[in-house]
Amino acid sequence: MGRSSSRKWVALVTSLSSAAYILLVLLQAPLFSAPCRIGICVTPVEFTSSLMMTSELLPLTAEVVKALLYPGALASALLHGDKLPSYDRLLESYNLGDIDQVPALMDLRRIEILAGSYFMVMGALLSLVKPVRMSFFGTLLVTWGLTKEVLFRRYAYSNSMQAVRIYPTMLLAVASAFFSMRGDARRIIRLCRKRAKNRRSMTSGKEKKIGRRGLT
Numbered sequence: 001m002g003r004s005s006s007r008k009w010v011a012l013v014t015s016l017s018s019a020a021y022i023l024l025v026l027l028q029a030p031l032f033s034a035p036c037r038i039g040i041c042v043t044p045v046e047f048t049s050s051l052m053m054t055s056e057l058l059p060l061t062a063e064v065v066k067a068l069l070y071p072g073a074l075a076s077a078l079l080h081g082d083k084l085p086s087y088d089r090l091l092e093s094y095n096l097g098d099i100d101q102v103p104a105l106m107d108l109r110r111i112e113i114l115a116g117s118y119f120m121v122m123g124a125l126l127s128l129v130k131p132v133r134m135s136f137f138g139t140l141l142v143t144w145g146l147t148k149e150v151l152f153r154r155y156a157y158s159n160s161m162q163a164v165r166i167y168p169t170m171l172l173a174v175a176s177a178f179f180s181m182r183g184d185a186r187r188i189i190r191l192c193r194k195r196a197k198n199r200r201s202m203t204s205g206k207e208k209k210i211g212r213r214g215l216t
Helices: 002-026 044-055 061-080 113-125 133-152 168-179 182-215
Strands: 032-036 039-041
Touching: 002 044, 002 113, 002 168, 032 044, 032 133, 039 044, 044 061, 044 113, 113 133, 113 168, 133 168
Parallel strands: none
Antiparallel strands: 032 039
């Protein structure tokens, strides 16, 4: 019964965590704020779209980028009560139409955030089938890149809107990516149960000692 219950808990935790991570990334919840080639990027999808449009990693890159961007654009429009986004004009609305005119150095200065964003998006897509460690690795890369920007202040901006920020949702993305890995979630649940069991045994042992002293 105990082992079966543990497996159910692990399956529930990993499923909920994986779903939360996929929604956060693919529906483009704002996770951070950092300057990029399209202006200010607040999601890994925006950084990844910028990379794909300039490098043309895939055939029909523009259509792939549109398909990647549209779920988040649609969710944002529904959330804010705006008009539904036009699929054909999606690249222009994200400032991706003339991205070739922006120097690539803008993104290369933040290579950790760029690479981590790519891993986060690819991890979210693969997690539709099965959670992968790529998601967690991507969140760590992005978090490190953002933290390095904030702590070392490599680039100072007079405009506060261009300052690098980390939103609380980024921490949620890190946690959900970590707990979506079944093996790690299983170890944590086992550790918590072991500690709880040890505490109960220590408490019962103390109670027995106190009872014996009372009898003597």
